[in-house]
Structures are given as C-alpha cells and as structure tokens.
Amino acid sequence: MILDYETLKLVWWLLIGVLLIGFVITDGFDMGAAVLLPLLGHSDEQRRGIINAVGPQWDGNQVWFIMVGGATVAAWPAVYGALSSGIYITLVLVLFALFSRPFAFGYRNRIRQPQWRYRWDWALFAGGAFPALVFGLAFGNLLLGLPFQYDDFLRPSYSGSFWDLLNPFALLCGVVSLSMLAMHGAAWLQLRADEPIESRAARAVRVAAVVLIVALAVAGLWVAYGIDGYRVVSIKDIAGAPDPTAKTVVAAAGAWLDNYERYPWMILAPAAAFAGAGLTLLLSALRRPGQAFAASALTMTGVILTAGFSMFPFILPSSIQPGSGLTIWDAASSRLVLTIMFWAAAVFVPLILIYTLWAYRALWGKAATQPVQDNSQSDT
Numbered sequence: 001m002i003l004d005y006e007t008l009k010l011v012w013w014l015l016i017g018v019l020l021i022g023f024v025i026t027d028g029f030d031m032g033a034a035v036l037l038p039l040l041g042h043s044d045e046q047r048r049g050i051i052n053a054v055g056p057q058w059d060g061n062q063v064w065f066i067m068v069g070g071a072t073v074a075a076w077p078a079v080y081g082a083l084s085s086g087i088y089i090t091l092v093l094v095l096f097a098l099f100s101r102p103f104a105f106g107y108r109n110r111i112r113q114p115q116w117r118y119r120w121d122w123a124l125f126a127g128g129a130f131p132a133l134v135f136g137l138a139f140g141n142l143l144l145g146l147p148f149q150y151d152d153f154l155r156p157s158y159s160g161s162f163w164d165l166l167n168p169f170a171l172l173c174g175v176v177s178l179s180m181l182a183m184h185g186a187a188w189l190q191l192r193a194d195e196p197i198e199s200r201a202a203r204a205v206r207v208a209a210v211v212l213i214v215a216l217a218v219a220g221l222w223v224a225y226g227i228d229g230y231r232v233v234s235i236k237d238i239a240g241a242p243d244p245t246a247k248t249v250v251a252a253a254g255a256w257l258d259n260y261e262r263y264p265w266m267i268l269a270p271a272a273a274f275a276g277a278g279l280t281l282l283l284s285a286l287r288r289p290g291q292a293f294a295a296s297a298l299t300m301t302g303v304i305l306t307a308g309f310s311m312f313p314f315i316l317p318s319s320i321q322p323g324s325g326l327t328i329w330d331a332a333s334s335r336l337v338l339t340i341m342f343w344a345a346a347v348f349v350p351l352i353l354i355y356t357l358w359a360y361r362a363l364w365g366k367a368a369t370q371p372v373q374d375n376s377q378s379d380t
Helices: 005-040 044-054 058-075 077-083 088-110 114-144 168-192 197-225 255-262 264-285 289-311 335-362 369-374
Strands: 148-150 156-158 228-235 247-253 314-316
Touching: 005 044, 005 058, 005 114, 005 168, 005 197, 005 289, 005 335, 044 088, 044 114, 044 168, 044 197, 058 077, 058 088, 058 335, 077 156, 077 314, 088 114, 114 168, 114 289, 168 197, 168 264, 168 289, 197 255, 197 264, 197 289, 228 255, 247 255, 255 264, 255 289, 264 289
Parallel strands: none
Antiparallel strands: 148 156, 228 247
C-alpha cells in the first residue's frame, strides 16, 4: 500500500492522537495516584500500599510517553523547532519532575527513616502533579496561540516568556488536566487497592469528577465566547517543501467551533468527555471500580479528541503572526520520513499494545497493605 503525501500527513495526525490517548490512559493513572499519595495515605504502610498499586505498571507506561515525544518530533519537526527555545524552561522542569519518579520508586524504601520516605513521597507527588498541570497549561496556550513567527528565511522566533504561559485560561485548562488525572488515578486505586485506601479513593473520584465537569464546562464556554480561534482563509499554491507562511490565517471569535459545524459527528468527543466523567462518578459510587476506570478512560479520550477536533488542522497557532501558525499540512516531515515511520508504527505499536495488555493481565490483583507490612524493605 502506497499512501500519497497528504494522506500520510492526516494519518500521522491521527496516529499521534492515538499515541497521546494511550499515554494519558496508561501513564495518567499512575500520575493521578501520585497526586493523591499524600492525601489518601495516612501512614507509611498505606502510602506504600498506594505505591504498590501502580508499582508493577508505571515504568512500562513510560513507553507511551517516549513514543508520543519521538513521533511528534519526527513527524512535525517544525513544531519542535518553533517551540524548543520558547518553552525550554518549561520542558526542562517537566523532565526533571518526571525524572524524580524512578528515583522515588527505587529508593524510597531503601532506608526506614520516616523523613527519608516522607521526602520521596513528596517527590512522587511533584512528579505526578507538576506534569499533569503543565500538560493542561500547554493545551490551554495552544488554543490561545503562542507568540512565535517566521522571518523571510523561515527562521522561527519566540517572543513570550515563561510567566506568559500562566494566564487565566491556561490555568483553567491546567485544573481540567489535574482533576482528570486525579480522577483516573483514584478510579485505579479504588480498583487495585484494599481498605481503607479503596474507600478513600472512591471519595476522591467523586471530588475530582465534580471539579472536572465544572472546569471542563467553563473551559468550553470560554473557548466558545471568551477567546479567539484561528481560521485558514486561503492557501498559496507553491511547489517544493511545505511553507508555513504560504497561507492566510485570521483570528476570530468562535473559530474553534468551525469543525463542529462542518462535521457534526465531532460533537461526540465533548459528549464522551462529559458522559464519561458522569459515568465515572456514578459507577464509583455503585462500587463498580472496573467499569468506573473504563468510564474514566472514555473521559480522557473525549477530552483529547475535543482539543484535537477543535484545533484541526492547526498544531501550533501563532498569536502574533497568525499566518505563521503551523498546521498538519505545512509542519510535516518529508513523504519518505512519514512513510518509513508509518510502516515502523504499523509493526511496533500493535506489539507494544499486546505487551501492555499481557503485562497488565500477568500483574493483576489487589495491592494489599499486609504484605507491605511484612516486607518493609522491598523495592515497592
């Protein structure tokens, strides 16, 4: 099968979306559990029970994060080039927060001193909460547009600062992301942990789900009526490599809703986000944690798809020079690169999915507190 260049660009937009959904569903629950660690674990044994509930899976989940990062840089190098200098500090902070997790999992229980374990518990909390918040901030700023532009030689320049990223709308999106991952992590703990963590996790699901529904509704109204979206109104017909400046883009109120008018079926994405959150709340209260976790995964899928559908075909809009905004059509790698990546993904993504499902099944079961008490210097 030989795909034409335009089809490959669309396929890779879909594939990166699938990888991102896989990442937030798998890695999302262990980050959410880390956020809840100091809130639900009232003793060292209980906190170790929470860690044991995610310990067998968390490191394997990082594969999805690596695939998302690698695929994004390889498929859309122009996005990396435009952002690397502008949000360098943010990227470094997120990476250091993520780096703290393997050290915390590996070294927390090597020493029995309470202060030693207490500090590693807060390192795990930071390693879950900070990336969760930043991921929401990132999507919020993408919807607003980032202050970058291209010059006549197609050299990108970024004119914003770290503090500009902490605007009210982006912070609201950070609340959406943080509450969503906390809900997902709580649903996992209700499924995998024993008492008293199980009951506390059920209460955490209710709180996080309510916060998520309210924050998501406010964010949706803000997108519809409070911020400008971006709309491509014309594209120059040029030969050769894609030129991100060869188009005319306008900023307009409600432009992020255009695709829902053009393709009404896309409304299923926000509907799934709200329905999934409501079902998570209901199923958790009914003590059906497995179904609640599945509903939470549906919520995360709906939120990611809503952001993607709203912005399509934009990947990285520009707030100071809209015509420099990057879309899936002008930010992509060459046809050869996309073709090689496509066949590599066709082989390895199913293998990774099969391995993930096998590992989850092989390591399934409740993470009881009693074994933790009986083996206080184990690795997890």
